[in-house]
Amino acid sequence: MSSELHVDQDFEKFKPWAYIKEYYGKLDCWHRNPLKYLHDFYTSHFQRGANLKVLNYGCGPIVAFEASAVPYAQVIVLADYAEQNRAVAKLWLDKDPSRPDFSALYRYVVEELEGQGAGEVEERQDAVRRLSTICGCDIYQDPLIEKGYEGPYDVIYTASCIEDACYTIEVFGAALSKLCDLLKPGGWLVMSVCTGTEAGTLNMNYVDSIRSLLDRALAVKMSSELHVDQDYEKFEPWAYIKEYYGKLDCWHRNPLKNLHDFYTSHFQRGANLKVLNYGCGPIVAFEASAVPYAQEIVLAEYAEQNRAVAKLRLDKDPSRPDFSALYRYVVEELEGQGAGEVEERQDAVRRLSTICSCDIYQDPLIQKGYEGPYDVVYSGACIEDACYTIEVFGAALSKLCDLLKPGGCLVMSVCTGTEAGTLNMNYVDSIRYVELKVRETNIYEILQQRCGFVRESITILPLVHLSPEPLPDNLECTMLRDISAETCRRAHFSVQVEAGCNLTPDHSHSRPADVLISNWALGKMAACDISVTSPLNSNIMSEAGVTAGAAAQATELRKHEANDVKCSELG
Numbered sequence: 001m002s003s004e005l006h007v008d009q010d011f012e013k014f015k016p017w018a019y020i021k022e023y024y025g026k027l028d029c030w031h032r033n034p035l036k037y038l039h040d041f042y043t044s045h046f047q048r049g050a051n052l053k054v055l056n057y058g059c060g061p062i063v064a065f066e067a068s069a070v071p072y073a074q075v076i077v078l079a080d081y082a083e084q085n086r087a088v089a090k091l092w093l094d095k096d097p098s099r100p101d102f103s104a105l106y107r108y109v110v111e112e113l114e115g116q117g118a119g120e121v122e123e124r125q126d127a128v129r130r131l132s133t134i135c136g137c138d139i140y141q142d143p144l145i146e147k148g149y150e151g152p153y154d155v156i157y158t159a160s161c162i163e164d165a166c167y168t169i170e171v172f173g174a175a176l177s178k179l180c181d182l183l184k185p186g187g188w189l190v191m192s193v194c195t196g197t198e199a200g201t202l203n204m205n206y207v208d209s210i211r212s213l214l215d216r217a218l219a220v221k222m223s224s225e226l227h228v229d230q231d232y233e234k235f236e237p238w239a240y241i242k243e244y245y246g247k248l249d250c251w252h253r254n255p256l257k258n259l260h261d262f263y264t265s266h267f268q269r270g271a272n273l274k275v276l277n278y279g280c281g282p283i284v285a286f287e288a289s290a291v292p293y294a295q296e297i298v299l300a301e302y303a304e305q306n307r308a309v310a311k312l313r314l315d316k317d318p319s320r321p322d323f324s325a326l327y328r329y330v331v332e333e334l335e336g337q338g339a340g341e342v343e344e345r346q347d348a349v350r351r352l353s354t355i356c357s358c359d360i361y362q363d364p365l366i367q368k369g370y371e372g373p374y375d376v377v378y379s380g381a382c383i384e385d386a387c388y389t390i391e392v393f394g395a396a397l398s399k400l401c402d403l404l405k406p407g408g409c410l411v412m413s414v415c416t417g418t419e420a421g422t423l424n425m426n427y428v429d430s431i432r433y434v435e436l437k438v439r440e441t442n443i444y445e446i447l448q449q450r451c452g453f454v455r456e457s458i459t460i461l462p463l464v465h466l467s468p469e470p471l472p473d474n475l476e477c478t479m480l481r482d483i484s485a486e487t488c489r490r491a492h493f494s495v496q497v498e499a500g501c502n503l504t505p506d507h508s509h510s511r512p513a514d515v516l517i518s519n520w521a522l523g524k525m526a527a528c529d530i531s532v533t534s535p536l537n538s539n540i541m542s543e544a545g546v547t548a549g550a551a552a553q554a555t556e557l558r559k560h561e562a563n564d565v566k567c568s569e570l571g
Contacts, residue, residue: 016061016088020100024062027104031064034159034192035105039068039113041190046072052154055079057137057145057179058161061088063128064105065157068113070127077153079137079145081165086134093129115524139165139175145182152184159192237282237309241321245283248325252285255380255413256326260289260334262411267293273375276300278358278366278400279382282309284349285326286380289334291348298374300358300366302386307355314350360386360396366403373405380413394446401451410451414443481514481530488517531555 023030046052051074056065059078066076080086091099103121110121135146139162143150156179166172180189244251267273272295277286280299287297301307312320324342331342356367360383364371377400387393401410447453481497488495496516513527520526533555543550 014082014084016082016085017100020061020088024100024102024105027108031105032108034065035067035109036113037192038065038157038190039109041188042068042072045188048072050154053077053151054155054157055145055149055151055153055182057156057158057182058139058165059085059089060161061085061100062102063089063092063132064102065159066128066132067106067109067124069155070124070131073131076128076132077149078132078134079149080134081136081138083136086136089134093132093134095129139178142178144175144178151182153182153187154184155188155190156183157190157192162191235303235305237303237306238321241282241309245321245323245326248329252326253329255286256288256330257334258413259286259378259411260330262409263289263293266409269293271375274298274372274405275376276366276370276372276374276378276403278377278379278403279360279386280306280310280380281382282306282321283323284310284313284353285323286378287349287353288327288330288345290376291345291352294352297349297353298370299353299355300370301355302357302359304357307357310355314353314355316350360399363399365396365399372403374403374408375405376409376411377401377404378411378413383412384414390442393442394450397446398450401447401453410447410453412443480532484515484528484530488515529559531559 048071050072052069052072053075054066054069054073055077057079059065059080060082061080061084063078066073066078069076078086078089080089088100092102103125106121106125107118110116110124111118114120133149135149137145145151158179162175162179163172166175183189269292271293273290273293274296275287275290275294276298278300280286280301281303282301282305284299287294287299290297299307299310301310309321313323324346327342327346328339331337331345332339335341356370358366366372379400383396383400384393387396404410485495485497497514514530515528517526517528533551543554547553
């Protein structure tokens with residue numbers, strides 16, 4: 001990481017005015033794309049007045065990509081390596097008559113994206129001037145930014161900077177890791193990068209492996225700071241139980257049945273197994289099927305308040321949570337035993353179980369004295385909730401497997417997704433936590449390459465509908481709603497499902513939209529209604545038999561008749 005690596009780039013000879021004339025002579029997609037992504041990022045992640053500390057690292061002579069940050073920022077720092085770039089940026093901040101004109105970019109943000117009037121454009125530029133300061137930076141130095149500007153920052157934005165200063169993927173990865181060190185725990189790195197297919201080539205856009213480099217940067221740390229922002233200390237176990245364990249459904253039946261099938265197919269009763277539930281939360285129920293086979297059960301959990309609620313359950317405290325519905329499903333439905341056995345099974349879990357603390361980021365990852373080894377390690381929705389990247393997830397899973405005896409079994413309940421490495425935001429009683437999405441292929445690769453499992457010993461079971469109740473009538477509509485919402489998210493729109501539009505001050509016309517898209521056009525939202533119809537409906541069958549799309553047209557007409565007048569009144 002020496003300075004000689006970038007001397008040949010001629011940054012000292014860089015001509016900012018020629019650059020502005022060449023690339024900022026007119027507004028096009030190369031400006032609109034990052035400006036819109038930044039707009040969507042701030043509107044979907046923060047509340048106005050959030051007092052953020054924002055850094056644009058490698059800003060060049062351009063002061064425009066801060067436009068969307070203004071309503072959310074308290075401080076904006078513009079950092080650039082080249083002195084001549086900083087000089088031109090300073091002309092703009094000082095409102096010097098010779099300054100470059102970026103008003104077209106500000107008009108696009110303020111008028112087109114936010115839907116505000118033309119008079120707000122100049123005010124937004126002045127606001128950027130008030131909030132911003134300029135400093136020097138050099139990705140090859142330590143520190144990589146001028147003294148006094150080391151952060152930490154809530155948001156770091158960098159566009160066509162790091163990859164322009166690095167000659168190899170390895171140097172790029174090291175530089176990216178250093179840049180991440182300027183972030184607060186839970187802070188955001190936003191990059192505008194042109195990716196390509198030939199990674200590592202020069203004079204090409206070669207950073208399609210950004211995600212793996214970020215994975216490496218985070219995995220090197222593997223420290224508790226990576227999950228501090230998960231708010232586990234504020235996690236409300238009683239709110240969680242009320243939200244997710246109010247009734248028995250397929251999300252409980254699937255893992256309970258899979259555990260039942262696992263124990264009955266792999267072991268003989270009285271096998272005297274040593275079993276660990278890693279990341280049990282406040283729930284003491286997924287041990288029900290283990291009892292006939294276990295000699296000892298250990299419940300390990302990171303959050304102290306979760307362990308306290310689990311202990312109420314084990315101590316048979318009168319205020320304990322009630323998980324008897326889960327035990328009845330296992331004992332009566334899966335095992336075919338009588339109702340009298342349900343309480344006995346719960347008491348057996350109490351006799352066999354102990355509680356301890358754990359932290360996947362520590363070494364050892366479980367309280368001293370409970371390091372195992374174990375015959376069975378079960379983990380349900382734990383590891384992926386504690387890890388921000390696939391690489392960190394793999395490292396954590398490898399450490400967990402070290403607690404197994406040779407030939408031991410790892411059993412996991414994990415929600416897989418198609419977009420590996422993305423984070424799904426969840427809330428329990430307003431407390432935020434995230435869940436990492438992993439693909440089945442990720443699980444196979446990690447278990448084989450990092451944990452030593454053979455492919456034939458790995459079984460992945462799908463989520464199936466195991467409820468005795470019939471499927472809901474609106475299942476098709478719900479599926480279409482979720483698919484539509486996910487498509488919008490992948491297109492970088494801020495989207496909510498079943499969200500009120502609040503079209504009138506008294507909320508009298510705030511029927512929830514199936515899919516609500518914020519800032520769809522000119523600062524206005526789009527409220528989408530999803531309906532499922534059939535040509536076999538008796539009211540339309542005869543027409544549908546001769547006219548393609550008749551059922552959909554009839555439904556559309558009915559919706560227009562019911563809502564057009566009110567929509568026109570509301571503008």
